[in-house]
Amino acid sequence: MAIKVLHSVPDFPPVENAQPDGLLALGGQLSSDWLLKAYRQGIFPWFNEGDPVLWWSPNPRMVLFPDKLKVSKSMGQLLARDAFRVTMNQGFSEVIAACAEVPRQGQPGTWITHDMRGAYIRLNQLGHAHSVEVWNAQNELAGGLYGVAIGKVFFGESMFTRESNASKFGFIRLVQWLRKLGFELIDCQMETTHLASLGAESIAREHFVTLLQRWTAVPSLPAKSWKMG
Template structure:
Protein backbone atom coordinates (compact mmCIF):
# COMPACT_ATOMS: atom_id res chain seq x y z
CA UNK A 1 0.00 0.00 0.00
CA UNK A 2 1.52 3.37 -0.98
CA UNK A 3 2.34 6.22 1.33
CA UNK A 4 -0.30 8.94 1.20
CA UNK A 5 0.70 12.16 -0.52
CA UNK A 6 -2.09 13.84 -2.44
CA UNK A 7 -4.14 10.84 -3.53
CA UNK A 8 -7.87 11.20 -4.06
CA UNK A 9 -9.66 10.34 -0.79
CA UNK A 10 -12.84 9.65 -2.75
CA UNK A 11 -11.16 6.46 -3.98
CA UNK A 12 -10.22 5.22 -0.50
CA UNK A 13 -11.64 1.91 0.77
CA UNK A 14 -15.02 2.36 2.42
CA UNK A 15 -13.74 0.84 5.67
CA UNK A 16 -9.97 0.69 5.63
CA UNK A 17 -6.78 2.63 5.10
CA UNK A 18 -6.18 4.80 2.06
CA UNK A 19 -2.41 4.48 2.59
CA UNK A 20 0.25 3.64 5.17
CA UNK A 21 3.45 5.27 6.32
CA UNK A 22 4.91 8.74 6.04
CA UNK A 23 5.58 11.41 8.60
CA UNK A 24 3.41 13.37 11.01
CA UNK A 25 4.98 16.71 10.12
CA UNK A 26 2.60 19.65 10.69
CA UNK A 27 2.35 20.49 6.98
CA UNK A 28 1.49 16.88 6.14
CA UNK A 29 -1.14 16.62 8.87
CA UNK A 30 -2.70 19.90 7.79
CA UNK A 31 -2.80 18.76 4.15
CA UNK A 32 -4.44 15.50 5.20
CA UNK A 33 -7.23 17.13 7.22
CA UNK A 34 -7.81 19.67 4.44
CA UNK A 35 -8.35 16.69 2.13
CA UNK A 36 -10.75 14.95 4.55
CA UNK A 37 -8.15 12.38 5.65
CA UNK A 38 -7.08 11.57 9.20
CA UNK A 39 -4.17 9.49 10.58
CA UNK A 40 -4.70 6.41 12.69
CA UNK A 41 -2.42 3.77 14.19
CA UNK A 42 -4.24 0.50 14.81
CA UNK A 43 -2.85 -1.76 17.52
CA UNK A 44 0.57 -3.06 16.53
CA UNK A 45 0.42 -1.57 13.04
CA UNK A 46 2.11 1.29 11.24
CA UNK A 47 0.69 4.75 10.68
CA UNK A 48 -2.38 4.66 8.43
CA UNK A 49 -4.39 7.35 6.63
CA UNK A 50 -8.18 6.99 6.57
CA UNK A 51 -11.17 8.53 4.80
CA UNK A 52 -14.06 6.15 5.59
CA UNK A 53 -17.44 5.97 3.89
CA UNK A 54 -19.83 6.82 5.44
CA UNK A 55 -18.46 9.55 7.72
CA UNK A 56 -19.76 10.17 11.24
CA UNK A 57 -20.49 13.86 11.84
CA UNK A 58 -22.51 16.30 13.92
CA UNK A 59 -23.67 19.86 13.40
CA UNK A 60 -23.70 22.09 16.49
CA UNK A 61 -27.48 22.42 16.05
CA UNK A 62 -27.92 18.64 16.24
CA UNK A 63 -26.23 18.29 19.64
CA UNK A 64 -28.65 16.64 22.08
CA UNK A 65 -28.66 18.62 25.29
CA UNK A 66 -30.88 16.37 27.38
CA UNK A 67 -32.53 17.37 30.64
CA UNK A 68 -30.13 15.03 32.44
CA UNK A 69 -27.09 16.70 30.87
CA UNK A 70 -28.48 20.16 31.63
CA UNK A 71 -28.72 19.12 35.27
CA UNK A 72 -25.16 17.79 35.20
CA UNK A 73 -23.84 21.01 33.65
CA UNK A 74 -25.44 23.07 36.42
CA UNK A 75 -23.41 21.36 39.13
CA UNK A 76 -21.05 23.80 40.82
CA UNK A 77 -17.93 21.63 40.90
CA UNK A 78 -17.05 21.82 37.19
CA UNK A 79 -14.28 24.03 35.84
CA UNK A 80 -13.97 23.95 32.04
CA UNK A 81 -11.05 25.46 30.14
CA UNK A 82 -9.60 25.52 26.63
CA UNK A 83 -6.00 24.89 25.54
CA UNK A 84 -4.65 24.94 29.09
CA UNK A 85 -3.39 21.32 29.26
CA UNK A 86 -3.32 20.02 25.68
CA UNK A 87 -0.60 17.39 26.06
CA UNK A 88 -2.03 16.14 29.35
CA UNK A 89 -5.42 15.69 27.69
CA UNK A 90 -3.82 13.71 24.86
CA UNK A 91 -1.96 11.48 27.29
CA UNK A 92 -5.14 10.96 29.30
CA UNK A 93 -6.95 9.92 26.10
CA UNK A 94 -4.09 7.54 25.31
CA UNK A 95 -4.45 5.90 28.73
CA UNK A 96 -8.10 4.94 28.18
CA UNK A 97 -8.73 1.20 27.77
CA UNK A 98 -10.92 0.87 24.67
CA UNK A 99 -12.94 -2.20 23.70
CA UNK A 100 -11.24 -4.30 21.04
CA UNK A 101 -7.90 -2.50 21.31
CA UNK A 102 -4.86 -3.95 23.05
CA UNK A 103 -2.84 -0.74 22.84
CA UNK A 104 -3.43 2.93 22.13
CA UNK A 105 -3.29 4.51 18.68
CA UNK A 106 -2.19 7.76 20.35
CA UNK A 107 1.54 7.08 20.13
CA UNK A 108 4.42 9.27 21.28
CA UNK A 109 4.96 10.57 17.71
CA UNK A 110 1.24 11.42 17.57
CA UNK A 111 1.44 13.30 20.86
CA UNK A 112 4.48 15.27 19.70
CA UNK A 113 2.88 16.09 16.34
CA UNK A 114 -0.46 17.27 17.72
CA UNK A 115 1.17 19.20 20.55
CA UNK A 116 3.07 21.12 17.87
CA UNK A 117 -0.20 21.77 16.04
CA UNK A 118 -1.61 23.10 19.30
CA UNK A 119 1.37 25.44 19.58
CA UNK A 120 0.60 26.62 16.04
CA UNK A 121 -3.04 27.31 16.94
CA UNK A 122 -4.48 24.48 14.81
CA UNK A 123 -5.16 21.76 17.41
CA UNK A 124 -7.23 22.55 20.49
CA UNK A 125 -8.27 20.89 23.72
CA UNK A 126 -11.12 21.22 26.19
CA UNK A 127 -10.23 20.39 29.80
CA UNK A 128 -12.80 19.50 32.46
CA UNK A 129 -11.90 19.64 36.13
CA UNK A 130 -13.99 18.70 39.13
CA UNK A 131 -13.01 20.65 42.22
CA UNK A 132 -9.59 21.28 40.67
CA UNK A 133 -8.82 17.74 39.44
CA UNK A 134 -8.66 16.99 35.70
CA UNK A 135 -11.42 14.41 35.12
CA UNK A 136 -12.24 14.74 31.42
CA UNK A 137 -11.44 16.37 28.14
CA UNK A 138 -11.12 16.13 24.39
CA UNK A 139 -8.93 17.40 21.58
CA UNK A 140 -9.12 17.92 17.84
CA UNK A 141 -8.19 20.00 14.81
CA UNK A 142 -9.87 23.24 13.69
CA UNK A 143 -9.65 24.02 9.97
CA UNK A 144 -11.89 26.62 8.37
CA UNK A 145 -15.38 26.22 9.80
CA UNK A 146 -14.84 22.55 10.64
CA UNK A 147 -13.69 20.87 13.84
CA UNK A 148 -12.18 17.40 13.45
CA UNK A 149 -12.60 15.62 16.77
CA UNK A 150 -9.86 13.15 17.64
CA UNK A 151 -10.41 11.65 21.08
CA UNK A 152 -11.95 12.23 24.50
CA UNK A 153 -11.65 10.76 27.98
CA UNK A 154 -13.27 10.86 31.38
CA UNK A 155 -12.45 9.60 34.85
CA UNK A 156 -15.65 11.01 36.37
CA UNK A 157 -19.13 10.16 35.15
CA UNK A 158 -20.33 12.51 32.39
CA UNK A 159 -17.09 14.53 32.30
CA UNK A 160 -16.58 13.83 28.59
CA UNK A 161 -20.18 14.92 27.93
CA UNK A 162 -19.46 18.14 29.81
CA UNK A 163 -16.39 18.66 27.62
CA UNK A 164 -18.38 18.02 24.45
CA UNK A 165 -21.19 20.35 25.51
CA UNK A 166 -18.71 23.16 26.08
CA UNK A 167 -17.02 22.41 22.76
CA UNK A 168 -20.37 22.67 20.96
CA UNK A 169 -21.12 25.94 22.75
CA UNK A 170 -17.80 27.41 21.58
CA UNK A 171 -18.21 26.17 18.01
CA UNK A 172 -21.84 27.25 17.71
CA UNK A 173 -21.20 30.77 18.99
CA UNK A 174 -18.19 31.15 16.67
CA UNK A 175 -19.86 30.07 13.42
CA UNK A 176 -18.52 26.54 12.92
CA UNK A 177 -20.81 24.36 10.80
CA UNK A 178 -19.68 20.76 11.34
CA UNK A 179 -17.92 18.47 13.81
CA UNK A 180 -16.14 15.56 12.12
CA UNK A 181 -16.52 12.59 14.48
CA UNK A 182 -14.78 10.30 11.96
CA UNK A 183 -16.03 6.84 13.01
CA UNK A 184 -19.29 5.82 14.65
CA UNK A 185 -19.50 5.26 18.42
CA UNK A 186 -22.62 4.76 20.58
CA UNK A 187 -21.46 7.59 22.85
CA UNK A 188 -21.32 10.14 20.02
CA UNK A 189 -24.55 8.81 18.51
CA UNK A 190 -26.27 9.47 21.85
CA UNK A 191 -25.10 13.09 21.62
CA UNK A 192 -26.56 13.59 18.15
CA UNK A 193 -23.92 12.44 15.65
CA UNK A 194 -25.05 10.79 12.41
CA UNK A 195 -23.68 9.33 9.17
CA UNK A 196 -23.32 11.13 5.85
CA UNK A 197 -21.79 9.80 2.65
CA UNK A 198 -18.10 10.35 2.01
CA UNK A 199 -18.94 12.35 -1.11
CA UNK A 200 -21.14 14.70 0.90
CA UNK A 201 -18.50 15.01 3.61
CA UNK A 202 -15.74 15.81 1.12
CA UNK A 203 -17.96 18.42 -0.53
CA UNK A 204 -18.39 20.10 2.86
CA UNK A 205 -14.64 19.95 3.54
CA UNK A 206 -13.84 21.56 0.18
CA UNK A 207 -16.45 24.27 0.76
CA UNK A 208 -15.56 25.11 4.35
CA UNK A 209 -11.81 24.56 4.77
CA UNK A 210 -10.79 28.05 3.62
CA UNK A 211 -13.62 29.98 5.26
CA UNK A 212 -12.84 31.91 8.42
CA UNK A 213 -15.34 31.53 11.27
CA UNK A 214 -16.87 34.89 12.27
CA UNK A 215 -15.85 34.30 15.89
CA UNK A 216 -12.81 32.82 17.62
CA UNK A 217 -13.81 29.72 19.57
CA UNK A 218 -10.45 29.52 21.31
CA UNK A 219 -9.78 33.06 22.59
CA UNK A 220 -11.24 32.74 26.08
CA UNK A 221 -9.48 29.98 28.06
CA UNK A 222 -12.45 29.58 30.44
CA UNK A 223 -15.82 28.43 29.15
CA UNK A 224 -18.93 30.37 30.02
CA UNK A 225 -20.87 28.80 32.83
CA UNK A 226 -17.91 26.83 34.17
Protein backbone atom coordinates in the same frame (compact mmCIF):
# COMPACT_ATOMS: atom_id res chain seq x y z
CA MET B 1 -7.37 -1.19 -5.68
CA ALA B 2 -3.88 -1.32 -4.17
CA ILE B 3 -3.08 0.84 -1.17
CA LYS B 4 -0.90 3.78 -2.15
CA VAL B 5 2.45 4.07 -0.38
CA LEU B 6 3.42 7.65 0.46
CA HIS B 7 7.01 8.83 0.73
CA SER B 8 8.33 12.40 1.04
CA VAL B 9 5.40 14.27 -0.51
CA PRO B 10 1.81 14.32 0.89
CA ASP B 11 0.25 13.38 -2.44
CA PHE B 12 -2.80 11.64 -1.01
CA PRO B 13 -4.92 9.72 -3.50
CA PRO B 14 -8.58 10.66 -4.01
CA VAL B 15 -10.62 9.56 -1.00
CA GLU B 16 -12.92 7.49 -3.20
CA ASN B 17 -9.93 5.16 -3.70
CA ALA B 18 -10.13 4.06 -0.05
CA GLN B 19 -10.73 0.44 0.85
CA PRO B 20 -14.19 -0.55 2.15
CA ASP B 21 -12.91 -0.13 5.73
CA GLY B 22 -11.69 3.39 4.92
CA LEU B 23 -7.95 2.72 4.61
CA LEU B 24 -6.58 5.03 1.92
CA ALA B 25 -2.78 5.10 2.08
CA LEU B 26 0.24 4.22 4.20
CA GLY B 27 3.59 5.77 4.92
CA GLY B 28 4.68 9.37 4.90
CA GLN B 29 5.08 11.71 7.84
CA LEU B 30 3.20 13.20 10.76
CA SER B 31 4.49 16.71 10.17
CA SER B 32 2.10 19.61 10.63
CA ASP B 33 1.94 20.25 6.88
CA TRP B 34 0.99 16.64 6.20
CA LEU B 35 -1.67 16.58 8.90
CA LEU B 36 -3.31 19.84 7.87
CA LYS B 37 -3.41 18.80 4.22
CA ALA B 38 -4.91 15.45 5.21
CA TYR B 39 -7.66 16.99 7.34
CA ARG B 40 -8.64 19.41 4.60
CA GLN B 41 -9.18 16.42 2.31
CA GLY B 42 -11.16 14.36 4.83
CA ILE B 43 -8.25 12.09 5.78
CA PHE B 44 -6.84 11.29 9.23
CA PRO B 45 -4.02 9.10 10.63
CA TRP B 46 -4.77 6.06 12.77
CA PHE B 47 -2.30 3.27 13.48
CA ASN B 48 -0.72 1.25 16.26
CA GLU B 49 2.77 1.54 17.73
CA GLY B 50 5.29 -0.14 15.44
CA ASP B 51 3.09 0.10 12.34
CA PRO B 52 3.62 2.48 9.42
CA VAL B 53 1.48 5.60 9.37
CA LEU B 54 -1.96 4.60 8.08
CA TRP B 55 -4.28 7.21 6.53
CA TRP B 56 -8.06 6.75 6.59
CA SER B 57 -11.17 8.24 5.03
CA PRO B 58 -14.19 6.14 6.03
CA ASN B 59 -17.53 6.12 4.26
CA PRO B 60 -19.95 7.05 5.69
CA ARG B 61 -18.53 9.74 7.96
CA MET B 62 -19.98 10.61 11.35
CA VAL B 63 -20.38 14.34 11.89
CA LEU B 64 -22.22 16.70 14.17
CA PHE B 65 -23.77 19.89 12.90
CA PRO B 66 -23.61 22.18 15.96
CA ASP B 67 -27.24 23.25 15.61
CA LYS B 68 -28.30 19.60 15.93
CA LEU B 69 -26.66 19.01 19.32
CA LYS B 70 -28.86 16.93 21.62
CA VAL B 71 -28.66 17.39 25.39
CA SER B 72 -30.48 14.91 27.62
CA LYS B 73 -32.47 16.10 30.62
CA SER B 74 -29.90 14.68 33.05
CA MET B 75 -27.01 16.35 31.22
CA GLY B 76 -28.98 19.57 31.06
CA GLN B 77 -29.22 19.52 34.84
CA LEU B 78 -25.45 19.01 35.18
CA LEU B 79 -24.81 21.86 32.78
CA ALA B 80 -27.27 24.14 34.57
CA ARG B 81 -25.46 23.75 37.87
CA ASP B 82 -21.97 23.85 36.34
CA ALA B 83 -21.08 20.45 37.75
CA PHE B 84 -17.62 20.76 36.19
CA ARG B 85 -15.35 23.63 35.20
CA VAL B 86 -14.23 23.65 31.57
CA THR B 87 -11.09 25.26 30.13
CA MET B 88 -9.31 25.24 26.78
CA ASN B 89 -5.64 24.68 25.98
CA GLN B 90 -4.63 24.69 29.64
CA GLY B 91 -3.23 21.16 29.57
CA PHE B 92 -2.95 19.86 26.02
CA SER B 93 -0.11 17.44 26.75
CA GLU B 94 -1.92 16.10 29.81
CA VAL B 95 -5.15 15.59 27.86
CA ILE B 96 -3.56 13.72 24.97
CA ALA B 97 -1.57 11.58 27.40
CA ALA B 98 -4.76 10.72 29.29
CA CYS B 99 -6.55 9.85 26.05
CA ALA B 100 -3.71 7.44 25.27
CA GLU B 101 -3.51 5.88 28.72
CA VAL B 102 -7.13 5.43 29.76
CA PRO B 103 -7.93 1.72 29.18
CA ARG B 104 -10.68 0.93 26.72
CA GLN B 105 -12.58 -2.32 26.45
CA GLY B 106 -11.26 -4.52 23.66
CA GLN B 107 -8.19 -2.33 23.05
CA PRO B 108 -5.03 -3.81 24.58
CA GLY B 109 -2.83 -0.96 23.35
CA THR B 110 -3.21 2.60 22.17
CA TRP B 111 -3.35 4.18 18.73
CA ILE B 112 -2.07 7.46 20.20
CA THR B 113 1.58 6.56 19.81
CA HIS B 114 4.57 8.55 21.01
CA ASP B 115 4.97 10.02 17.52
CA MET B 116 1.27 10.91 17.37
CA ARG B 117 1.48 12.75 20.67
CA GLY B 118 4.43 14.76 19.46
CA ALA B 119 2.72 15.59 16.17
CA TYR B 120 -0.41 16.95 17.82
CA ILE B 121 1.52 18.83 20.49
CA ARG B 122 3.31 20.60 17.63
CA LEU B 123 -0.05 21.38 16.03
CA ASN B 124 -1.20 22.82 19.35
CA GLN B 125 1.90 24.99 19.58
CA LEU B 126 1.14 26.28 16.08
CA GLY B 127 -2.45 27.10 17.06
CA HIS B 128 -4.18 24.39 15.02
CA ALA B 129 -4.89 21.71 17.64
CA HIS B 130 -6.84 22.43 20.81
CA SER B 131 -7.73 20.68 24.04
CA VAL B 132 -10.73 20.91 26.32
CA GLU B 133 -10.11 20.19 30.00
CA VAL B 134 -12.88 19.25 32.43
CA TRP B 135 -12.11 19.86 36.11
CA ASN B 136 -14.00 18.61 39.16
CA ALA B 137 -14.67 20.47 42.40
CA GLN B 138 -11.28 19.40 43.74
CA ASN B 139 -9.59 20.96 40.68
CA GLU B 140 -8.62 17.52 39.38
CA LEU B 141 -8.70 16.69 35.68
CA ALA B 142 -11.87 14.60 35.36
CA GLY B 143 -12.08 14.38 31.58
CA GLY B 144 -11.17 16.06 28.35
CA LEU B 145 -10.79 15.90 24.61
CA TYR B 146 -8.69 17.31 21.81
CA GLY B 147 -8.94 17.96 18.11
CA VAL B 148 -7.91 20.13 15.18
CA ALA B 149 -9.63 23.29 13.92
CA ILE B 150 -9.43 24.51 10.33
CA GLY B 151 -11.72 27.28 9.14
CA LYS B 152 -15.20 26.57 10.46
CA VAL B 153 -14.60 22.85 11.04
CA PHE B 154 -13.48 21.13 14.25
CA PHE B 155 -12.01 17.67 13.74
CA GLY B 156 -12.46 15.69 16.96
CA GLU B 157 -9.67 13.23 17.68
CA SER B 158 -10.14 11.58 21.07
CA MET B 159 -11.65 12.05 24.51
CA PHE B 160 -11.27 10.49 27.94
CA THR B 161 -13.18 10.48 31.20
CA ARG B 162 -12.20 9.69 34.76
CA GLU B 163 -15.57 10.59 36.25
CA SER B 164 -19.07 9.86 35.03
CA ASN B 165 -20.26 12.32 32.36
CA ALA B 166 -17.07 14.42 32.48
CA SER B 167 -16.05 14.02 28.84
CA LYS B 168 -19.66 14.38 27.67
CA PHE B 169 -19.93 17.59 29.71
CA GLY B 170 -16.80 18.97 28.06
CA PHE B 171 -17.93 17.95 24.59
CA ILE B 172 -21.30 19.66 24.99
CA ARG B 173 -19.69 22.83 26.30
CA LEU B 174 -17.30 22.78 23.33
CA VAL B 175 -20.12 22.35 20.81
CA GLN B 176 -22.08 25.19 22.40
CA TRP B 177 -18.98 27.40 22.25
CA LEU B 178 -18.24 26.48 18.63
CA ARG B 179 -21.85 27.17 17.68
CA LYS B 180 -21.67 30.71 19.07
CA LEU B 181 -18.56 31.35 16.99
CA GLY B 182 -20.14 30.19 13.76
CA PHE B 183 -18.53 26.79 13.34
CA GLU B 184 -20.43 24.71 10.81
CA LEU B 185 -19.25 21.15 11.34
CA ILE B 186 -17.66 18.80 13.85
CA ASP B 187 -15.98 15.72 12.40
CA CYS B 188 -16.52 12.70 14.65
CA GLN B 189 -14.80 10.29 12.22
CA MET B 190 -16.28 6.88 13.05
CA GLU B 191 -19.85 5.92 13.89
CA THR B 192 -20.59 5.39 17.61
CA THR B 193 -23.84 5.16 19.54
CA HIS B 194 -22.38 7.55 22.14
CA LEU B 195 -21.94 10.34 19.62
CA ALA B 196 -25.25 9.55 17.94
CA SER B 197 -26.97 10.15 21.29
CA LEU B 198 -25.54 13.68 21.22
CA GLY B 199 -26.93 14.41 17.77
CA ALA B 200 -24.14 13.18 15.50
CA GLU B 201 -25.17 11.59 12.22
CA SER B 202 -23.60 9.69 9.34
CA ILE B 203 -23.25 11.37 5.97
CA ALA B 204 -21.78 10.19 2.69
CA ARG B 205 -18.05 10.77 2.33
CA GLU B 206 -18.61 12.67 -0.91
CA HIS B 207 -20.91 15.12 0.88
CA PHE B 208 -18.45 15.42 3.76
CA VAL B 209 -15.59 16.34 1.43
CA THR B 210 -17.78 18.93 -0.31
CA LEU B 211 -18.53 20.54 3.05
CA LEU B 212 -14.83 20.56 3.92
CA GLN B 213 -13.94 22.32 0.69
CA ARG B 214 -16.38 25.08 1.59
CA TRP B 215 -15.79 25.48 5.31
CA THR B 216 -12.03 24.92 5.62
CA ALA B 217 -11.39 27.61 3.00
CA VAL B 218 -12.43 30.41 5.37
CA PRO B 219 -10.00 31.98 7.87
CA SER B 220 -9.42 30.02 11.07
CA LEU B 221 -10.16 31.40 14.51
CA PRO B 222 -6.98 32.96 15.99
CA ALA B 223 -5.30 30.70 18.53
CA LYS B 224 -5.61 33.33 21.27
CA SER B 225 -9.41 33.18 20.93
CA TRP B 226 -9.57 29.57 22.15
CA LYS B 227 -10.40 30.39 25.75
CA MET B 228 -13.06 29.12 28.11
CA GLY B 229 -13.34 29.12 31.86
